[in-house]
Every structure is written in structure tokens, then in C-alpha cells.
Amino acid sequence: MDRHFLPTRSKQLMALASFPGAGNTWARHLIELATGFYTGSYYFDGSLYNKGFKGERDHWRSGRNVCIKTHESGKKEIEAFDASIVMIRNxxxxxxxxxxxxxxxxxxxxxxxxxxxxxxxxxxxxxxxxxxxxxxxxxxxxxxxxxxxxxxxxxxxxxxxxxxxxxxxxxxxxxxxxx
Incomplete structure (x- = not known):
């Protein structure tokens, strides 16, 4: 499936938040397949970018991604987002x-x-x-x-x-x- 950045800037900045190891990267992969749009990241991981996660390189506040991967849990970082999907794993x-x-x-x-x-x-x-x-x-x-x-x-x-x-x-x- 072809994936793209959102055609217009998103009105809400959506976090895909999790503790490391909870499956955030897998969830991003599924979200991208289901929507056809890239997911972004609070960080830049070159190895993920090279494996097809093109939203990795886009600035996390650009509004061009469906959601933004983050492992941050501080009040300031949480409040930087308008909404959150919080993933919890065993x-x-x-x-x-x-x-x-x-x-x-x-x-x-x-x-x-x-x-x-x-x-x-x-x-x-x-x-x-x-x-x-x-x-x-x-x-x-x-x-x-x-x-x-x-x-x-x-x-x-x-x-x-x-x-x-x-x-x-x-x-x-x-x-x-x-x-």
C-alpha cells in the first residue's frame, strides 16, 4: 500500500504514547497500513526511516502525520499534544x-x-x-x-x-x- 503525508495540516496533534517495548512501532505500522498515511515520531530513528517509516524524518509538530510516537511522560511533553492514544502492555x-x-x-x-x-x-x-x-x-x-x-x-x-x-x-x- 502506498503511504503519504496528510494532505492538509491536522487540527489535532495526536500522541501514540507508550513505555518502550509496548509495541508502539508495530502499532504505527498497522496504523499506516490501515489509513495510508504516515505516522511521525518525537525522535528521529534513522533505522526506522530506512525501513519505510518516512514520518520519522518529519518534525513531530508538523501536523502532517496521523499520530506521533512518543515514550515521553513528563507533564510538559504530555501537554504538547492535543490528544493521546496510550498503549499499555504486560x-x-x-x-x-x-x-x-x-x-x-x-x-x-x-x-x-x-x-x-x-x-x-x-x-x-x-x-x-x-x-x-x-x-x-x-x-x-x-x-x-x-x-x-x-x-x-x-x-x-x-x-x-x-x-x-x-x-x-x-x-x-x-x-x-x-x-
């Missing part, structure tokens, strides 16, 4: 997919050596709380993701950490439940 699967992408490319897999080394440290120490913070920011400012989902994501991260009490306190602070 956090375990998202972490696995992001680790594979980071160490094996968009269509590759991380080597066994990567899994035995950095993988455990990376997943154990920071990512579960980043997931919690990401979902919490979107729930407060845009679509109202329930507190249950935010706490569930935090809970999934607890089994990966050796410092449960400290991390639970930090996680609850992030979502405003601990004074």
Missing part, C-alpha cells in the same frame, strides 16, 4: 521487548551474554519504578488510567528488587500516596 513483556531492542535492534534479540550480565541489573533496579511513574503521569494529566493499574505495575516490579520496603516507599511517593 510490563514483563514490555521489559523483555525493550531489552531485546536495546541489545539486538528493532527486529533482533539480545544475546545470551547480555541476558546473563546487564539484564538482571537493569530490570532489577530501575525499570519497574519507571513504569509506575510513566503510567501515573498519563493518568493524572490525560486519560485517567486507574490507580489500580498503576499500583499493579508497581507490584510487579517488587519481585524484581531486593530492597522491597525502600522501593515501595519510593513508588508510593511517585504516585502521591505517601506523605
Amino acid at each position: 510490563p514483563y513483556k514490555a521489559l523483555m521487548a525493550e531489552f531485546n531492542r536495546k541489545y539486538g535492534g528493532h527486529i533482533g534479540f539480545a544475546s545470551q551474554a547480555h541476558w546473563r550480565g546487564k539484564g538482571e541489573t537493569s530490570a532489577n533496579d530501575t525499570v519497574p519504578l519507571l513504569l509506575c511513574n510513566y503510567c501515573c503521569n498519563y493518568s493524572v494529566t490525560t486519560i485517567g488510567i486507574s490507580l489500580y493499574i498503576t499500583l499493579f505495575i508497581l507490584y510487579l516490579g517488587l519481585g524484581l528488587s531486593q530492597n522491597v520496603d525502600k522501593r515501595l516507599g519510593l513508588g508510593l511517593k511517585l504516585i502521591g500516596l505517601l506523605l
Whole structure:
């Protein structure tokens, strides 16, 4: 199917927001096939551009793309968009997919050596709380993701950490439940 930029500037800037590894690139591919129009990106990934995602090179605020890929979760970044599609994936699967992408490319897999080394440290120490913070920011400012989902994501991260009490306190602070 032939794809094109939108013929007229879009009236709304639509984010396609997700935590890395949630399937944003796959969703963009399907959106482009279904609509015939390019999707853009908050970033520029030359490898995706070379694989046919021509909206990668277009400035994200141009209004010429159906939606804009973003992994940003700060208030300022969220408010830069008029509307959002927020993708949520099983956090375990998202972490696995992001680790594979980071160490094996968009269509590759991380080597066994990567899994035995950095993988455990990376997943154990920071990512579960980043997931919690990401979902919490979107729930407060845009679509109202329930507190249950935010706490569930935090809970999934607890089994990966050796410092449960400290991390639970930090996680609850992030979502405003601990004074």
C-alpha cells in the first residue's frame, strides 16, 4: 500500500504514547497500513526511516502525520499534544521487548551474554519504578488510567528488587500516596 503525508495540516496533534517495548512501532505500522498515511515520531530513528517509516524524518509538530510516537511522560511533553492514544502492555513483556531492542535492534534479540550480565541489573533496579511513574503521569494529566493499574505495575516490579520496603516507599511517593 502506498503511504503519504496528510494532505492538509491536522487540527489535532495526536500522541501514540507508550513505555518502550509496548509495541508502539508495530502499532504505527498497522496504523499506516490501515489509513495510508504516515505516522511521525518525537525522535528521529534513522533505522526506522530506512525501513519505510518516512514520518520519522518529519518534525513531530508538523501536523502532517496521523499520530506521533512518543515514550515521553513528563507533564510538559504530555501537554504538547492535543490528544493521546496510550498503549499499555504486560510490563514483563514490555521489559523483555525493550531489552531485546536495546541489545539486538528493532527486529533482533539480545544475546545470551547480555541476558546473563546487564539484564538482571537493569530490570532489577530501575525499570519497574519507571513504569509506575510513566503510567501515573498519563493518568493524572490525560486519560485517567486507574490507580489500580498503576499500583499493579508497581507490584510487579517488587519481585524484581531486593530492597522491597525502600522501593515501595519510593513508588508510593511517585504516585502521591505517601506523605
